[in-house]
Amino acid sequence: MRPPIPVLSEYGISPKYGFLPDVLPLTRLPDPYYNKWESIGANLQSLILSKRLRGVIDRLPVLSTVGLEHDAEWRRAYMLLTFFAHGYIWGGDTPCDRVPPSISVPLLDICQHLEIPPVSTYAASVLWNFKPLFIDEEIDDLDNLATLVTFTGSLDESWFYLVSVAIEARGGPIIPLMLTAVAAARQGDSVTVTRCLQAFAERLDDLGELLRRMHESCDPGFFYRRIRTFLAGSKNMAEAGLPRGVMYDDGSGKSEYVQYSGPSNAQSSLIQFFDIILGVEHRPTGEKPDPSSESEREGRSRAPKHNFIQDMRRYMPGPHARFLNDVGAVANIREFVESRAASDRPLSIAYDACLSMLRAFRDIHIAIVTRYIVLPSRENRARSRSRSPEATRNRVNLATASKNEAHKKVKGTGGTALIPFLKQARDETGEPSIETWARKFMSRQTKVSGQNDFFLGKDEKSEALDEPVVEHGLAGTWSMDEEMGGICNY
Ligand code: HEM
Numbered sequence: 118m119r120p121p122i123p124v125l126s127e128y129g130i131s132p133k134y135g136f137l138p139d140v141l142p143l144t145r146l147p148d149p150y151y152n153k154w155e156s157i158g159a160n161l162q163s164l165i166l167s168k169r170l171r172g173v174i175d176r177l178p179v180l181s182t183v184g185l186e187h188d189a190e191w192r193r194a195y196m197l198l199t200f201f202a203h204g205y206i207w208g209g210d211t212p213c214d215r216v217p218p219s220i221s222v223p224l225l226d227i228c229q230h231l232e233i234p235p236v237s238t239y240a241a242s243v244l245w246n247f248k249p250l251f252i253d254e255e256i257d258d259l260d261n262l263a264t265l266v267t268f269t270g271s272l273d274e275s276w277f278y279l280v281s282v283a284i285e286a287r288g289g290p291i292i293p294l295m296l297t298a299v300a301a302a303r304q305g306d307s308v309t310v311t312r313c314l315q316a317f318a319e320r321l322d323d324l325g326e327l328l329r330r331m332h333e334s335c336d337p338g339f340f341y342r343r344i345r346t347f348l349a350g351s352k353n354m355a356e357a358g359l360p361r362g363v364m365y366d367d368g369s370g371k372s373e374y375v376q377y378s379g380p381s382n383a384q385s386s387l388i389q390f391f392d393i394i395l396g397v398e399h400r401p402t403g404e405k406p407d408p409s410s411e412s413e414r415e416g417r418s419r420a421p422k423h424n425f426i427q428d429m430r431r432y433m434p435g436p437h438a439r440f441l442n443d444v445g446a447v448a449n450i451r452e453f454v455e456s457r458a459a460s461d462r463p464l465s466i467a468y469d470a471c472l473s474m475l476r477a478f479r480d481i482h483i484a485i486v487t488r489y490i491v492l493p494s495r496e497n498r499a500r501s502r503s504r505s506p507e508a509t510r511n512r513v514n515l516a517t518a519s520k521n522e523a524h525k526k527v528k529g530t531g532g533t534a535l536i537p538f539l540k541q542a543r544d545e546t547g548e549p550s551i552e553t554w555a556r557k558f559m560s561r562q563t564k565v566s567g568q569n570d571f572f573l574g575k576d577e578k579s580e581a582l583d584e585p586v587v588e589h590g591l592a593g594t595w596s597m598d599e600e601m602g603g604i605c606n607y
Contacts, residue, residue: 135289162270177219232435239384257286276334314467321474341493350379357518381592396451479543535595
């Protein structure tokens, strides 16, 4: 028997807004018992700026979660406490590897309820951290959005999160649309599948336009030095000052060190949904396609392979990750299109258009990562070579970490280079294409020698560097060496 097609309401997914909640995120917790949390949230940037956040949190009493009722309240509590935790860890001259009981005790409880790790995630910074500016206007309009909490209080940080909110909102209707397509494919209804794919391709184009707007209000240097430093997780963070990770002290004296990735858009369930529904498969970096793994049955994607993208599901809210697994079991569009490729050109063209749009989205993203991480990382290294050690001696965080790690050889440690990882994900997107022209178009090789991405230009200084460099992305820790393959270090 074929598995049933997932019903969105069973996973808390909105037919209109997708993985954003149906009920708008709360702007404060209704129970006055939580006023202390709310007043820290309202003053977070000033407390970080004055370096008084740690003192305030150390004096904060351990509040119970019994006053949290509706899901929206649990989500707001999670959002606040993860912002506090990251502010506490990274908001000093050196990071602090112990999260005190006033945060840890309620946070661990809340995370169990929401089925999510006790660390800032895409859900905390994006999905549950926005409000519309005008209540009668839509939230898929980037110019109608505001954030609820940020670390820096900057427009850049708000914009960084809000571009993703708008993408999630605009992309939301694709979810029920494509589940309709799955049902239609089961019935052999090619006209409906084609129509759904055409609408999907158009929406994907909209999402690319939204992604392009990142440059409008988020400055790359500010992102690299100021925003990214607060988002850092605790995994592979030795050089940034957390050799053991972080301990969530619950006051029992038995707490142990743990390591988590920081929030990343790789944790967006929406983008993973697109891959699954279209039958796009991602392999560990450097691994070539294996024709023998192809199967004809419904839900072909899905012996889960170990790779970074798959692992990011552990950072999604539990129901969202379960939804992706269940969609994987029914995804049939690729097989349906393949089985009719010879006779149904409109269907093949609509399918290829979706792949092409998703691939184009990833291309825009690669340009962004180049501009927001690769280039500032180079500048950082060049600057650190010319700066005296005394000038930076007193500060340890993510921004100083890549400088420190620049002196380490990482070849052979199994690390993955960031841009090749993203390029592979992009190229895998085109692999299932049907039409010959589409295959040719989507398998064309973008030149990688010399790392010549559009924004990258030619950097003479970096050519003198023969050492591969480790850089912290968002969730992952990446080698910046173009030549490396293997499994990533995240
Ligand atoms: C300044 C903006 C951005 C930067 C600097 C950035 C950076 C990165 C980095 C470094 C990675 C590698 C994984 C990691 O270490 O976290 C990544 C992966 C990813 N990012 Fe972004 N990102 C940005 C915006 C976005 C947006 C707005 C989206 C879409 C909502 C997005 C979607 C993804 C996806 C889906 C992946 C996983 C790889 C893939 O599926 O192709 N990113 N990003």
